[in-house]
Amino acid sequence: MIVREWLFLTIAACDAAxxxxxxxxxxxxxxxxxxxxxxxxIFFFLILILVFxxxxxxxxxxxxxxxxxxxxxxxxxxxxxxxxxxxxPSIIPMFIAIPSFALLYSMDEVVVDxxxxxxxxxxxxxxxxxxxxxxxxxxxxxTFDSYTIPEDxxxxxxxxxxxxxxxxVVPAKTHLRIIVTSADVLHxxxxxxxxxKCDAVPGRLNQISISVQREGVYYGQCxxxxxxxxxxxxxxxxxxxxxxxxxxxxxxxGATHPRSKxxxxxxxxxxxxxxxx
Amino acid sequence: MADEIExxxxxxxxRFPTTNxxxxxxxxxxxxxRCLAAKGEESNECERFAKFYRSLCPGEWIEKWxxxxxxxTFPGPL
Numbered sequence: 558m559i560v561r562e563w564l565f566l567t568i569a570a571c572d573a574a575x576x577x578x579x580x581x582x583x584x585x586x587x588x589x590x591x592x593x594x595x596x597x598x599i600f601f602f603l604i605l606i607l608v609f610x611x612x613x614x615x616x617x618x619x620x621x622x623x624x625x626x627x628x629x630x631x632x633x634x635x636x637x638x639x640x641x642x643x644x645x646p647s648i649i650p651m652f653i654a655i656p657s658f659a660l661l662y663s664m665d666e667v668v669v670d671x672x673x674x675x676x677x678x679x680x681x682x683x684x685x686x687x688x689x690x691x692x693x694x695x696x697x698x699x700t701f702d703s704y705t706i707p708e709d710x711x712x713x714x715x716x717x718x719x720x721x722x723x724x725x726v727v728p729a730k731t732h733l734r735i736i737v738t739s740a741d742v743l744h745x746x747x748x749x750x751x752x753x754k755c756d757a758v759p760g761r762l763n764q765i766s767i768s769v770q771r772e773g774v775y776y777g778q779c780x781x782x783x784x785x786x787x788x789x790x791x792x793x794x795x796x797x798x799x800x801x802x803x804x805x806x807x808x809x810x811g812a813t814h815p816r817s818k819x820x821x822x823x824x825x826x827x828x829x830x831x832x833x834x
Numbered sequence: 835m836a837d838e839i840e841x842x843x844x845x846x847x848x849r850f851p852t853t854n855x856x857x858x859x860x861x862x863x864x865x866x867x868r869c870l871a872a873k874g875e876e877s878n879e880c881e882r883f884a885k886f887y888r889s890l891c892p893g894e895w896i897e898k899w900x901x902x903x904x905x906x907t908f909p910g911p912l
Contacts, residue, residue: 667851672841674889690843692888695896731841736855738892755853762855762890 572750573719573776582750585775586767589752591660598656602649667766671734675725679737679744679757679779682786686725705789718789719776729772737763744790745780754780844886855890862887863899864910871912 570583584590620626676687683705689698706720727733737746739757747754755765769775779790850858866883873879888896902908 665853667846670845671843674843676892678892678894687893689888689893690841690885692885695888695893695900698888698893700893728841734843734846736890736892740892740894760856762859762892763853764855765853 570750570771570773572773573716574749574778584752585750585769585771585773586752587770588664588767589750591663592752595656595660599653602653606649669732671732671766673728673731674734674736675727676736676738677725677746677757679739679741679746679783679790681741681784682779682790684721684746684790685740686723716776719778724774727769729769732766732768735765735767737765742783743781744783746777747780748775748777750775750777753777756781844889859887859891859895860910862890863896864912867903867912 570585571578572582572585574582581589581593581596584593621629673688674690676689678685678687680702684703685700686703687698687700692698701723703721703723703725705718706715706722708717711717711720735746735753735755737755737757738761739759741759743759744757745754746757751767751769753765753767755763757763779787781787783790844858844862847858849861862883866880866887869880869883899908899910903912
């Protein structure tokens with residue numbers, strides 16, 4: 558639906574910040590695709606207005622030359638044009654508002670019950686992820702911390718300040734509910750590819766619903782100033798490895814922590830399920 | 835590769851339609867303990883509520899509330 562059409566021109570999807578990047582990262586969720594489409598809609602009107610205004614401006618400057626136009630006109634009124642230049646610019650925002658509100662309200666709509674809940678808890682200066690859907694008691698959540706890999710420990714090919722030691726592993730094409738909160742100060746959990754940015758407020762649980770449509774490793778960063786190492790906190794840590802079949806198949810084979818084996822392997826930095834994609 | 839695994843979690847509750855799910859988590863926790871009080875500790879019917887609050891609430895909050903309940907200082911209508 559969303560991304561496959563354009564990806565045949567690319568070798569790999571842009572799911573992390575690129576140097577000198579001008580546009581968005583490639584969409585991985587319908588929400589992000591909606592945001593990109595809205596951006597295109599608005600940009601169209603933006604260019605129309607820009608060209609029009611520039612043309613008028615340049616034309617006025619060009620003709621306002623003492624040799625070409627020794628006697629300038631002194632017009633101060635013009636009812637028709639005043640009416641037109643009031644009505645016309647008020648119609649343009651209506652064209653912009655229609656797709657904008659449509660997207661805004663559809664982003665909030667949770668149509669389907671989520672299939673899995675993941676808690677992302679922000680700390681200074683790392684993330685903790687909890688998967689608690691299959692607990693049989695109050696302890697036993699699958700929980701792990703996610704720290705950014707320092708530059709000295711990076712392997713060849715890894716992104717600086719984007720890689721983490723334990724990634725969040727999440728199934729693709731599944732409705733996820735991500736509960737974002739914080740254990741100390743304000744943080745924000747953002748994954749640009751998925752069109753997600755949610756503040757992590759201590760004492761409050763913020764819910765985001767997404768459904769990632771393609772597999773891959775997605776990167777994000779902390780988006781709310783949270784202290785000295787704010788710039789070095791990776792927000793989702795990578796939402797890595799959206800592996801639908803693997804998730805379903807291997808996650809509940811016996812054992813007290815059935816998910817831990819797969820997740821710990823898949824969530825490991827590089828090379829867990831083959832090369833980093 | 836697998837037996838089809840069913841992914842299940844706390845369903846979207848129409849009482850809490852907005853982004854802020856703090857009350858949702860708290861309400862599920864209280865519902866579970868009220869259910870236990872009403873039906874007895876051994877009943878399996880309350881397990882449903884238990885799954886819901888475990889999915890939604892961070893582990894630290896659950897621990898804190900469990901302690902508060904033991905101390906008798908839990909600030910909720912149990």
